[in-house]
Amino acid sequence: MRKFLTAEWRDLILANYEVDPALLASRVPTGTDLDLHEGRCFVSLVGFMFLNTRVLGIPIPGHINFEEVNLRFYVKREMSSEVRRGVCFIKELVPKPAIAFIARELFGEPYETAVMHNFIDAGKVSYRFGKVPSADARTITLSLASCPLTVPVRDGQRTPKISRARSISTIRTSTTSACS
Secondary structure (H helix, E strand, O other): OOOOEEEEEEEEEEEEEEEOHHHOHHHOOOOOEEOOEOOEEEEEEEEEEEEEEEEOOEOOOOOOOEEEEEEEEEEEEEOOOOEEEEEEEEEEEEOOHHHHHHHHHHHOOOEEEOEEEEEEEOOEEEEEEEOOOOOOOOEEEEEEEEEEEEOOOOOOOOOOEEEEEEEEEEEOOOOEOOOO
């Protein structure tokens, strides 16, 4: 079977925020429950680049590489032999009106068009998005910086270093990143 959409997701930022489960109750699909982490409910603001995008294997000029930022929460469905986990989107933003229109009208996804820019510089990734292309417009910038993280390994092996990312979103064009 031929895939409808293929793409690479690159330069991903994931910022998690704890919220009161009551805020999401009306959005939880029938037959599912909120998927809590250690009894806490989270939404995620996710920014990434869609790259090498193809529809039915065909690259659509002007729609191959673009940003997406989405706001999502997590659900689960308990089956007799397993728990299935899923994602529900509250809002999905892309800079391409045709993509937003098709996703919204044909697939019922909550897509909207937004003015978007991404910046990659020295281990830092940022996505800036807003509704109006103006320096005075309200925008949100989501940034990520890479931080070293030491991870213990078994059997007395040497401890490797891996990269951990933590992101903080801010209003307007200022960005903040932090490592703890």
